[in-house]
Amino acid sequence: MENNWEEYSTDKPIEATPEQKLIMQQSMKIAQIQQILMQQNNDIAKLKGANA
Secondary structure, rough: OOOOHHHHHOOOOOOHHHHHHHHHHHHHHHHHHHHHHHHHHHHHHHHHHHHH
8 A cells, every 4th residue: 555645745835714713813812811811920929929
C-alpha cells in the first residue's frame, strides 16, 4: 500500500471557516481577559502585602 500524501499536500493555506474564525477570536479575547485578571490579582496581592 503506497503512501499518497502528495495528494493532500498543497501550498495553499487552509482557510478557516467563519465559525473557526469566531472561535479563534473568542479564544484570543478570553486569553486577554485572563491576562488582565492575573495582573489584577498581582496588584491586589501587592496592596494586601503593603497593608499587612
